[in-house]
Amino acid sequence: xxxxxxxxxxxxxxxxxxxxxxxxxxxxxxxxxxxxxxxxxxxxxxxxxxxxxxxxxxxxxxxxxxxxxxxxxxxxxxxxxxxxxxxxxxxxxxxxxxxxxxxxxxxxxxxxxxxxxxxxxxxxxxxxxxxxxxxxxxxxxxxxxxxxxxxxxxxxxxxxxxxxxxxxxxxxxxxxxxxxxxxxxxxxxxxxxxxxxxxxxxxxxxxxxxxxxxxxxxxxxxxxxxxxxxxxxxxxxxxxxxxxxxxxxxxxxxxxxxxxxxxxxxxxxxxxxxxxxxxxxxxxxxxxxxxxxxxxxxxxxxxxxxxxxxxxxxxxxxxxxxxxxxxxxxxxxxxxxxxxxxxxxxxxxxxxxxxxxxxxxxxxxxxxxxxxxxxxxxxxxxxxxxxxxxxxxx
Amino acid sequence: xxxxxxxxxxxxxxxxxxxxxxxxxxxxxxxxxxxxxxxxxxxxxxxxxxxxxxxxxxxxxxxxxxxxxxxxxxxxxxxxxxxxxxxxxxxxxxxxxxxxxxxxxxxxxxxxxxxxxxxxxxxxxxxxxxxxxxxxxxxxxxxxxxxxxxxxxxxxxxxxxxxxxxxxxxxxxxxxxxxxxxxxxxxxxxxxxxxxxxxxxxxxxxxxxxxxxxxxxxxxxxxxxxxxxxxxxxxxxxxxxxxxxxxxxxxxxxxxxxxxxxxxxxxxxxxxxxxxxxxxxxxxxxxxxxxxxxxxxxxxxxxxxxxxxxxxxxxxxxxxxxxxxxxxxxxxxxxxxxxxxxxxxxxxxxxxxxxxxxxxxxxxxxxxxxxxxxxxxxxxxxxxxxxxxxxxxxxxxxxxxxxxxxxxxxxxxxxxxxxxxxxxxxxxxxxxxxxx
Numbered sequence: 001x002x003x004x005x006x007x008x009x010x011x012x013x014x015x016x017x018x019x020x021x022x023x024x025x026x027x028x029x030x031x032x033x034x035x036x037x038x039x040x041x042x043x044x045x046x047x048x049x050x051x052x053x054x055x056x057x058x059x060x061x062x063x064x065x066x067x068x069x070x071x072x073x074x075x076x077x078x079x080x081x082x083x084x085x086x087x088x089x090x091x092x093x094x095x096x097x098x099x100x101x102x103x104x105x106x107x108x109x110x111x112x113x114x115x116x117x118x119x120x121x122x123x124x125x126x127x128x129x130x131x132x133x134x135x136x137x138x139x140x141x142x143x144x145x146x147x148x149x150x151x152x153x154x155x156x157x158x159x160x161x162x163x164x165x166x167x168x169x170x171x172x173x174x175x176x177x178x179x180x181x182x183x184x185x186x187x188x189x190x191x192x193x194x195x196x197x198x199x200x201x202x203x204x205x206x207x208x209x210x211x212x213x214x215x216x217x218x219x220x221x222x223x224x225x226x227x228x229x230x231x232x233x234x235x236x237x238x239x240x241x242x243x244x245x246x247x248x249x250x251x252x253x254x255x256x257x258x259x260x261x262x263x264x265x266x267x268x269x270x271x272x273x274x275x276x277x278x279x280x281x282x283x284x285x286x287x288x289x290x291x292x293x294x295x296x297x298x299x300x301x302x303x304x305x306x307x308x309x310x311x312x313x314x315x316x317x318x319x320x321x322x323x324x325x326x327x328x329x330x331x332x333x334x335x336x337x338x339x340x341x342x343x344x345x346x347x348x349x350x351x352x353x354x355x356x357x358x359x360x361x362x363x364x365x366x367x368x369x370x371x372x373x374x375x376x377x378x379x380x381x382x383x384x385x386x387x388x389x390x391x392x393x394x
Numbered sequence: 395x396x397x398x399x400x401x402x403x404x405x406x407x408x409x410x411x412x413x414x415x416x417x418x419x420x421x422x423x424x425x426x427x428x429x430x431x432x433x434x435x436x437x438x439x440x441x442x443x444x445x446x447x448x449x450x451x452x453x454x455x456x457x458x459x460x461x462x463x464x465x466x467x468x469x470x471x472x473x474x475x476x477x478x479x480x481x482x483x484x485x486x487x488x489x490x491x492x493x494x495x496x497x498x499x500x501x502x503x504x505x506x507x508x509x510x511x512x513x514x515x516x517x518x519x520x521x522x523x524x525x526x527x528x529x530x531x532x533x534x535x536x537x538x539x540x541x542x543x544x545x546x547x548x549x550x551x552x553x554x555x556x557x558x559x560x561x562x563x564x565x566x567x568x569x570x571x572x573x574x575x576x577x578x579x580x581x582x583x584x585x586x587x588x589x590x591x592x593x594x595x596x597x598x599x600x601x602x603x604x605x606x607x608x609x610x611x612x613x614x615x616x617x618x619x620x621x622x623x624x625x626x627x628x629x630x631x632x633x634x635x636x637x638x639x640x641x642x643x644x645x646x647x648x649x650x651x652x653x654x655x656x657x658x659x660x661x662x663x664x665x666x667x668x669x670x671x672x673x674x675x676x677x678x679x680x681x682x683x684x685x686x687x688x689x690x691x692x693x694x695x696x697x698x699x700x701x702x703x704x705x706x707x708x709x710x711x712x713x714x715x716x717x718x719x720x721x722x723x724x725x726x727x728x729x730x731x732x733x734x735x736x737x738x739x740x741x742x743x744x745x746x747x748x749x750x751x752x753x754x755x756x757x758x759x760x761x762x763x764x765x766x767x768x769x770x771x772x773x774x775x776x777x778x779x780x781x782x783x784x785x786x787x788x789x790x791x792x793x794x795x796x797x798x799x800x801x802x803x804x805x806x807x808x809x810x811x812x813x814x815x816x817x818x819x820x821x822x823x824x825x826x827x828x829x830x
Contacts, residue, residue, distance in 0.1 A: 180594030266587045269422065270579035270610070277413040344595035348603070 002083070007033045008164050011335050014083045021091045022133050024084040034091065035084075046066040047167070091127075148377050158369040161217075161229045165369070166208055169361035175202055176355050180347055204243050208232070212242030217369050218298055220369025224384070245303065249293040252306035257286035258367070281332065287333035288326040295322060295375070316378065325375040332367035336360045412494040417591025420578045424718045427572040429630040429679040438675025440669055441476055443466045445640055447510045453645055455664030459510035461652045462641040467673075470565040470639070474829035477680040480565025482533050482786040486639070489521045490739040490765075502640060502739060505529060515737035516654040518609050521653075522558050533785050536560045537735075559765065561738030563621055564770065564786035567779045567828055571619070572678030573720045574772070576629040577727070579616040581718030582608050587725045589711065599731065601766065604711045604801050606770065609763060618727045621784045623769035629674045635674065636665060644670050656725065681774030681830035685722050692824065700823030703816055712770045712801070724773030724827065733799020737765040737783055764799060778829035791824050792817075 003015045011028035021037035148154050158165065182195055209232060216230035216238070232238040250258075261282035268275045289311070296310040297303060304310075315322055337358040347353030441716040444466045449457035463471050463486050470480040480749040491501040501521075507530040509515040518525035535552045554560055589605045590596055598607025609617035615626035633646035640691070643649035644665040652658065665673075688694045704710055713724040763769075768784055781787070782794035809817060 074695050121706075180596075267580065267584045268417070269578075269583045270614075274413045274416050278417060281410065301397045330507070337520070341595055345597050348454070348600055 003038075003333055005033070007031060019085060019141070023091075023135065026083050027084060027377070032135060034128070036130070037091070037093075037178070043061055055394035076228070089245075091131075144353055145226045147224050147380070148373070149381070151374075154370055154374045154377070157217075157373045161213075161231075161369055164213060164229060164231050165362055165365045168206070168356045168365055171202075172210075172361045173357035175199065176208060176357060177346070177347055181248045198247065205239065207246050208236075208241075208243035210242070211246035212238045214294075214368055214372055215242055215245065215298060218295070218372040218376045221373045222379050224377070224380040241301075244332075245297055247292065248280075248303055248306050249290055249297060252293050254286040254290040255295070257282045257289075261286065272360055283334045284327075286329040286330075288330035291326040291329040292322065293372075295325070321375060321378055321382075325371050328371045332364055332371070335363035336367070339363070346359060357364055410819035416692040422578045424576050424578045424581060424720075427576045427678050429572065429675055432678075433672050433675035434679040435675065435676075436478070437672035437679075439677050440673050441471075444469070445642065449664075450663035451667065452642065452711040453667070454662035455649075456513050456660045457664060459641040459649075460514040460655075460658060461506035461509045461516055461650055461744075462689065463504075463507045463639045465640070467635070467640070471568055472539075474775075474778045477568040477677065478829060482564060482781055483784060484565050485530075485533055485562040487518075487529075487531060487536075488561050488563060488739045489518075490561075491521065492557045492559070494557065496557065503653070505759070506641075506652075509646070509652065509654070510641075511758065514658065515656050516653045518552075518560070518679075521560075521791040522555050524555055525552065525558070532561075533562050535786055536562060537785065537787055559737070559739045560728070564781060564784060566621070567775050567829065569680050570682035570720075570772070571628055571631075571680065572721070573682055574618060574723070574727070575678060577618065577718035577720055579608075579626075582616050582618065582727050585714060585717060586728055587688070589726070589728070592711075598728070599767075601731050601733075601800055602709060602803070604804070606712060606726055606801075607767075608727075608728055608729045608771075609795060621768055621771075622763040622765070623729055628678055629670065632674045632677055633665075635668050636670070646670065669825075674718075683722075683754050683778075683827060684827045685774075685826050685830055687826050696822045697818045698823075698824045700815075700819035703820050704811065704823055707812065707820075707822075709809075711805070712774050714770075722774050722827075724776075725770045727769060727772075729769055731764065731766050731800040731804065732768050732802060735797060735799055736768065736783065738768075739765060765798070773824065774827050775829040776827045777825045791821055 003017065003020055004012065005015070006012050006030060007026035007029060009026060009029040011026050013024070013026065013033065013036045014323045015022075015024060015211050017038060018040065019035050022035050023032050024035055025031070026033050036354075092328070145160065150156065154292070178201055186241075211326070212232035216232055220228075220230035232242065261279055264275070265279060273280070292311045292314060293306050296305040296307075299305065299314065340357060343353050343356035343360050345353070362378070423435055441451075443703055444450070445458040446465070447457045451457075452545060458614040464484060468476045470484040472483070486507070487505045489501075489503060489505060490499055490806055492498060493500050499649040505518055505521060506516050515529060517527040517529050518531065519527040531552060535550065536554070538551075539625070551559070563802055586598060586608045588605060590598065593603045594606050596605045598601045598605050602630045609623040611617050611624075613626075617623035617626055619628065619631040625634060630646060636642040636644055637647035637649050641649045641661055642664040644663050645667045648743065649660055657819055680799060687697055688757060704713075705715075710724075712728070715722060715724055717723050729794050763774045776782075780791075781789050783790065783797060788794035795809050797804055809820065812820070
């Protein structure tokens with residue numbers, strides 16, 4: 001059995017019985033329109049009993065039905081009237097009772113304005129607004145990403161950030177390739193400083209977007225936000241802050257083991273296993289501590305937190321979680337730095353070096369985003385857990 | 395407060411500090427050479443001794459030969475005293491025969507200039523039948539030289555088959571080689587890394603960037619002696635020279651077999667280990683060259699300014715003033731590609747000498763220098779060591795700079811771009827680098 005009804009705009013519509021008591025979109029004006037329930041449709045044509053197919057007894061019609069409706073539901077098949085599908089939202093019987101049926105009235109003279117004028121009922125507007133909101137929410141959630149709960153869900157977030165990761169990787173690799181290509185042949189310091197001056201702006205911008213993006217990732221994750229990839233976008237303030245934070249974090253400690261590692265690497269001759277171990281230790285300490293400093297700054301967005309005391313407190317507060325993150329970040333940085341060093345050498349031989357460089361950056365950014373997302377979300381769940389069971393925490 | 399297990403703490407401390415401790419204890423340092431004066435004096439006698447076949451100083455061998463390039467060390471190393479460089483007359487001719495593909499080496503070695511008997515005499519025709527039966531071609535017959543031909547009408551360029559590479563080696567000065575021997579491998583590699591970093595981790599075998607590479611020999615050591623950096627230590631270099639240039643077999647190197655008569659076998663080694671040590675001690679004791687600034691103020695100022703320009707135009711990137719604690723060496727001891735015009739075979743010291751003109755032999759060395767790769771020659775004493783370049787084709791320093799190609803082309807171009815008086819200032823600086 002089909003149910004015929006009209007939209008406010010005058011468009012006549014038809015819905016299958018299965019769609020009764022739901023909502024649909026008008027094919028003409030896209031307005032949300034309530035489909036009459038079977039009960040109301042039957043009432044309109046003078047049938048009191050529910051159809052056989054309806055197993056459950058319908059609630060009795062409420063007495064508070066507004067005396068507005070001018071119901072003209074036609075039970076005639078009309079080929080010209082389009083069939084609509086209902087949305088997943090179905091009205092409750094209470095809502096159905098509250099619904100004034102003026103809406104189902106076909107326009108007498110084809111002028112929507114007249115009908116719209118008739119439908120001023122507050123409850124109707126409320127119900128429609130609620131339905132509209134739910135419908136919007138439902139559509140959003142159709143593409144929505146739930147907050148990660150299990151470890152295997154975490155790699156999905158960096159995958160969703162593929163565009164950002166790819167863009168940054170290509171940009172970094174290109175800047176590095178250009179820098180290498182324009183390095184002066186004879187090592188004369190004059191052109192080198194000119195080169196540094198030219199490249200300082202793009203490098204600063206890239207630093208800002210990289211660290212800003214990582215900050216945004218951590219910030220969104222620690223707030224339990226899902227559904228979008230956190231990214232500085234046009235917020236140049238965040239970009240600048242990210243760059244400053246990254247540089248400051250590096251100068252606040254990691255620069256020492258990095259300098260020692262570079263000196264050792266350069267002066268230690270052909271590397272033996274023991275030399276590799278020392279370099280691994282130094283670079284792990286540098287990258288890991290860098291990550292900790294960045295996390296310490298991120299907590300209160302205070303640059304003054306780039307000090308060992310704040311880092312120590314952070315470790316005390318977050319425990320294994322922050323150490324695990326730092327270790328993972330360090331491993332990622334060290335591993336991908338080795339790849340990048342090899343890529344730089346390949347860069348002198350051909351374009352495949354650039355591709356390798358891009359790959360190294362993609363891998364590194366993927367790992368960093370993964371680590372920060374995991375850290376942030378796990379902090380969020382831990383906080384939620386503490387809020388639910390405050391005694392356990394104590 | 396968490397409790398820590400002492401055993402785990404100990405293990406952790408060992409894991410963290412063991413590598414550093416190990417490296418601190420085994421850190422390779424450049425040690426100044428210690429020379430036994432008596433050994434050096436005995437070595438000087440051997441260095442200047444004119445060897446003969448069945449020489450009485452050769453207890454167990456056949457003495458000089460059967461093939462050789464000179465009768466004594468001092469015959470070639472004679473400019474500015476014993477241990478100095480040699481003129482082009484004492485050049486050594488090397489050859490490399492390639493397979494039909496033009497890449498795979500079939501045979502390589504030295505065409506010795508002299509033989510104790512005619513039946514042992516080596517000639518270019520033994521390398522390839524189309525070459526003339528001469529033993530000592532002039533350098534101008536092999537490569538185009540910048541100056542006038544030295545041999546007059548007889549100095550006609552040879553028609554060399556496409557699969558044969560002929561090259562010559564000029565006698566280098568030995569002053570200060572004891573100090574070079576004391577430079578650690580670590581310092582040479584450090585310089586190599588520095589050059590790579592400066593050019594964005596460029597590989598050492600590139601053709602344009604000034605990035606050298608240390609020659610890692612099959613035994614893991616870093617080569618630093620010879621035009622191709624094919625020898626790691628002075629003792630080995632001295633022994634190889636005795637064997638290859640004088641035909642004096644020794645515990646370190648057998649004397650070469652003649653291409654003309656490969657069946658000859660010497661009765662034993664010509665030199666004992668003690669004699670080799672004495673020679674090494676003498677060579678190590680040779681004084682280092684000096685940097686002697688002119689007394690006249692204007693000339694001195696020019697030389698000082700020239701030294702600055704020398705660094706500015708990039709010469710000092712490869713001719714590094716100081717290396718491993720040795721000041722004023724003006725070399726990084728690394729191999730650099732010098733361009734097609736300076737191609738010249740491969741190393742011959744240490745490579746197996748071919749047994750027959752037709753028997754292919756391949757080098758057992760894992761590492762080989764490319765034909766256009768040359769170790770940066772130390773510039774100390776350069777003012778007194780003409781002629782220049784590996785085969786002495788350049789008679790002046792200007793010619794030598796002009797012929798720098800490959801990785802050094804940029805610096806040579808910058809030298810050309812200097813104003814005339816600036817070029818003279820650079821040359822004035824180079825002329826302060828004197829033999830002792």
